[in-house]
Amino acid sequence: xxHSKPKQIIEINLPASLxxxxxxxxxxxxxxxxxxxxxxxxxxxxxxxxxxxMNAVRYGSTPETSVIRIRFILEGDRVExxxxxxxxGTRKTTPEALQELISKNGKTQSIANTSGRGLxxxxxxxxxxxxxxxxxxGGMTVGFVKTAEATPPPPLPEVDVSDILHADVPAIExxxxxxxxxxxxxxxxxxxxxxxxxxxSGDTFILDFSRVTYINSLFIGRLAGWHNEVKKHHGxxxxxxANPQIKDVLNLVGLNKVICII
Amino acid sequence: xxxxxxxxIIGNNTVVIHLSGEVDVNLLPxxxxxxxxxxxxxxxxxxxxxxxxxxFIDSKIVxxxxxxxxxxxxxxRSLSIAAMNETINDILSLVGLNQIIPNFESPEQAMTNKxx
Numbered sequence: 001x002x003h004s005k006p007k008q009i010i011e012i013n014l015p016a017s018l019x020x021x022x023x024x025x026x027x028x029x030x031x032x033x034x035x036x037x038x039x040x041x042x043x044x045x046x047x048x049x050x051x052x053x054m055n056a057v058r059y060g061s062t063p064e065t066s067v068i069r070i071r072f073i074l075e076g077d078r079v080e081x082x083x084x085x086x087x088x089g090t091r092k093t094t095p096e097a098l099q100e101l102i103s104k105n106g107k108t109q110s111i112a113n114t115s116g117r118g119l120x121x122x123x124x125x126x127x128x129x130x131x132x133x134x135x136x137x138g139g140m141t142v143g144f145v146k147t148a149e150a151t152p153p154p155p156l157p158e159v160d161v162s163d164i165l166h167a168d169v170p171a172i173e174x175x176x177x178x179x180x181x182x183x184x185x186x187x188x189x190x191x192x193x194x195x196x197x198x199x200x201s202g203d204t205f206i207l208d209f210s211r212v213t214y215i216n217s218l219f220i221g222r223l224a225g226w227h228n229e230v231k232k233h234h235g236x237x238x239x240x241x242a243n244p245q246i247k248d249v250l251n252l253v254g255l256n257k258v259i260c261i262i
Numbered sequence: 263x264x265x266x267x268x269x270x271i272i273g274n275n276t277v278v279i280h281l282s283g284e285v286d287v288n289l290l291p292x293x294x295x296x297x298x299x300x301x302x303x304x305x306x307x308x309x310x311x312x313x314x315x316x317x318f319i320d321s322k323i324v325x326x327x328x329x330x331x332x333x334x335x336x337x338x339r340s341l342s343i344a345a346m347n348e349t350i351n352d353i354l355s356l357v358g359l360n361q362i363i364p365n366f367e368s369p370e371q372a373m374t375n376k377x378x
Contacts (some may be wrong), residue, residue: 025284025318043318043349050320054287122356164273218323248332253357 010072014053016061016085021225022093028081031072035079044126045081045146046059051122052083052142058081060085060139069137077148087139090186092193095140101228128192172199175208180219187211189222196229204260205230210241227259238262264292269300276308278285278344278369282315287322297330310372314345319353327354331363340364342372 008033014020016212028049032042049070054069066086073080093101123130128146135141174195180188192207199205215223223237230237238260242250250256268280268288277300287295300306309330319327327341334341343365346354354360366372 018286019322021286021288022284025287040348040352044352046318047320047353050286050318054320054322059275214329216329220325244336245332246331248336249328252332252362254329 007055008072008074010074010109012070013067014070016057016063016066018054018057021033021050021053025050028072031074032146035074036077037079037146041146041149042151044122045079048122048126049081049083052081055144056083056085056142058089058141059091060087060089062086062088067133067137070073079147080140080143082143084137084141085139086134086137089139090171090190091140094189095132095134098140098142123199124200171206173203173206173208175210176212178215180210180215182216182218185222187217192222192226193229196226198229205234206237206238206240206262208241209239209243209246213243213244215246220249220255223250223255224258263295264289266293267292267296269296271306271336272373275306276310276373277306278314278373279310280315281319282317284318285316286318286320290326291323293326295322297308301330301333303323304337307332308309308373309341310320310340310359310369311343312345312369313343313350314368316346316350319350324353324357324359327359327363330360344369 010027012024012027014024028046029042032045033039037045039176053068053070057063060066061068066088069082069084071080071082071084073082123144127146129144131143133141133143140259172195174192176188178184178188196205207226227237239250240262242261247256247261250259250261263307266282266285268282270278270280272278276342279293279296297309299359300309311327343354343360343363345368346360346365351360354363364372
C-alpha cells in the first residue's frame, strides 16, 4: 500500500523590510518546485508571495522593527502559504472587512474592488482563493492554497463597468497641494481618508489633480481603495484637472470605468 | 546605481535599457534615475526595454512601465520590449501591457521595426 507524503511545515520569520523580498522569492520558488509545480506556476506564485510580503511590510508592520512570519504547508501536490504581520502598520481595516472586499471582488471581477490592484488580480487568477484571518502576532494572516497544475491561468477578468456615475448631487472636494511621491503618499492618503469619513450618503467626492504631475502604482491602489470607501457612502469619486498622462494611466488600468474623470 | 539596469544609446535617437535578474520595488528608484534623463531628452525618440536576462519584475515595476508607455506615447515617442521570457510576459499580461507595448524577439528587431 503506497504511503502518502507526510505534511511538511516550513516556517520563516523575516524582518519587515523589502530588502528580504528577494530571499522570500527564492525560497518560494524552491518550495513550489519541490511540490512539483511546473516552472511557469512556480514563477507566478513567486509573484503572489512577493506581493503579499510587500503588503505585509508596507501596511501591516513597522518597517525594520516588526517581524513577518511566513509558513508553507506542503501536503502532496498542495501547498498552503500563510503570511502574518503584527498589525502595527498603517492598515486600518479588519480581517473580516478585507476578506469581504476580496470576496466581493471575486463576484464582480472588478480590479477596483480591493485596495491592492495587483493583489486583487493575481489572487483571483493564480490561486485557489485568498483568505484573511487574525494573526497570532496581532495583525492579519493572509493566505492562499494552490494545488499543482499544468493548465494555463484563466483569462483576465472583464473590468466592471456597471457603476453609473451620479450627477447633480452634493460634492465634497479635496485638493492635492503637492505632487505625490513615495515619501508623501502616506500623509496625503491619511488626509483623504479623513475627508472621506465626513461624506454624507450620496455625496460626490472630487479629487483635484491640478498640482499632481505623476501617479505611481501605489497611488493607483489608493484610488481603488478610496473608490470602495466612497461607494460605502453610496457616493462616487470624480477626478478633475488630471493631466493627459494621468488620464492615460487611469484608462490603462480601467479606473476610468468606475471613477468619473472630469 | 544597480548593475542590473544598464542604458545603452544606439545611434542618435534610441536608448536600450538592459534589465537583468530580479528588478523589484527596491530597484525602482534606480530605474527612474536611469530613464529620467532620456525621458527629458526629446532627441531620444525610441526606448527599448531589453528583457533578455530579466528574470522577475513586481507590480511596482509594471506600474512604472505603464507610466513610461503613456509618457512616451504622448510625446510621439516609442517604447518596445525585446526578448521577454514567459514569466515577464505573464506578469505584464496582468494589466494588458503585453498587448499594447510592441514586443520583439531581440533589441535589434525592435530597433529595425521602429525605423520601418
